[in-house]
Amino acid sequence: MEDNADKPPPTENIINSSELWAPQAWAHLQSLRKASPLIQCITNFVSMDLVANTLLSAGASPVMIHSVEEIPDFTPKVHALYVNVGTLVPNWLSAMKMAVQVAKESNKPWVLDPVAAGSSGFRLKACLELLKMGPNVVRGNGSEIMALFKGSVEENSKGADSILESTDAIEAAKYLAQISGSVVAVSGAVDIVTDGNQLVGVNNGVSMLQKITATGCAVTALIAAFVAIDPLHPFEATATALSVFGVASEVGMGKARGPASLRIGLVDSLHWLDQDTLLRNVKISNLLWLAS
Numbered sequence: 001m002e003d004n005a006d007k008p009p010p011t012e013n014i015i016n017s018s019e020l021w022a023p024q025a026w027a028h029l030q031s032l033r034k035a036s037p038l039i040q041c042i043t044n045f046v047s048m049d050l051v052a053n054t055l056l057s058a059g060a061s062p063v064m065i066h067s068v069e070e071i072p073d074f075t076p077k078v079h080a081l082y083v084n085v086g087t088l089v090p091n092w093l094s095a096m097k098m099a100v101q102v103a104k105e106s107n108k109p110w111v112l113d114p115v116a117a118g119s120s121g122f123r124l125k126a127c128l129e130l131l132k133m134g135p136n137v138v139r140g141n142g143s144e145i146m147a148l149f150k151g152s153v154e155e156n157s158k159g160a161d162s163i164l165e166s167t168d169a170i171e172a173a174k175y176l177a178q179i180s181g182s183v184v185a186v187s188g189a190v191d192i193v194t195d196g197n198q199l200v201g202v203n204n205g206v207s208m209l210q211k212i213t214a215t216g217c218a219v220t221a222l223i224a225a226f227v228a229i230d231p232l233h234p235f236e237a238t239a240t241a242l243s244v245f246g247v248a249s250e251v252g253m254g255k256a257r258g259p260a261s262l263r264i265g266l267v268d269s270l271h272w273l274d275q276d277t278l279l280r281n282v283k284i285s286n287l288l289w290l291a292s
């Protein structure tokens, strides 16, 4: 890793480009609501409800189909595939790989959420194998992206939660994007998105999202939906999806009394999010220090 791996970007190299990004975020959300893409989700048991409701409230059509008996018939019909290893067992891994293969043969984008990637050898190997299959986007927290980068089991793993800041994994994200060809997103107080060349920071969201399980899983599903409607621009789709989700959480936080009501407010806000609110609140910066 380079010397500056653990340093935050120098502030003079952070260019606030929200005015350029905000109209794109609105255009993506509008297209999503109009096209209502079908998103196949092979996701963990904890997240299924929030993932499905997040996709529905944003305007997409979710479906949780994961059996190898159904994948050959069904996966060619979807607009994007979402794979999340949160409650991984061997037969689900086979289904994930089959679905990825079918999606790729059908020219459909797919997105990976490497939940708790560094928590065990089995999970890490599975995530690295899936990464090799070339997801259009990978979104994880700091610990997950760092585990994929290092390729080793974490000593102090906290499972699905991160022990690192997203900014600790900037170099790792950039490297992974370059070797995999995937867009890599690292969630946290500031979400980092890179395609190995361009790099942005998304400054939307509220810290209480960390107190609701599966908000990371939900935002990765939203990324899959945004990539479904703009498959040629996965970098842009990932940044705008993270921002839209973050803005919805900020609006939801206004009425929340704690994590449980924020969870409800988040889903409500995604459904009602209007152009004016989105344009005023998108916070995306271009981080120039790594765009070499």
Ligand SMILES: Nc1ncnc2c1ncn2[C@@H]1O[C@H](COP(=O)(O)OP(=O)(O)OP(=O)(O)O)[C@@H](O)[C@H]1O
Pocket: 115, 140, 141, 142, 160, 161, 162, 187, 188, 189, 190, 191, 204, 205, 206, 207, 208, 209, 210, 212, 213, 214, 215, 216, 217, 218, 219, 242, 245, 246
């Ligand atoms: N400190 C923070 N301030 C603001 N937003 C945050 C903060 N931490 C995380 N978020 C937001 O919360 C959402 C979930 O990110 P997080 O990094 O917690 O995912 P995760 O660890 O994969 O979650 P899970 O595994 O529970 O689904 C993202 O939209 C992210 O932007």
Ligand SMILES: Cc1ncsc1CCO
Pocket: 044, 046, 047, 086, 087, 115, 160, 213, 214, 216, 217
């Ligand atoms: C808590 C938890 N455990 C496995 S998956 C999951 C949901 C958040 O990723």
Ligand SMILES: [Mg+2]
Pocket: 115, 116, 140, 141, 160, 216, 217
């Ligand atoms: Mg996660």
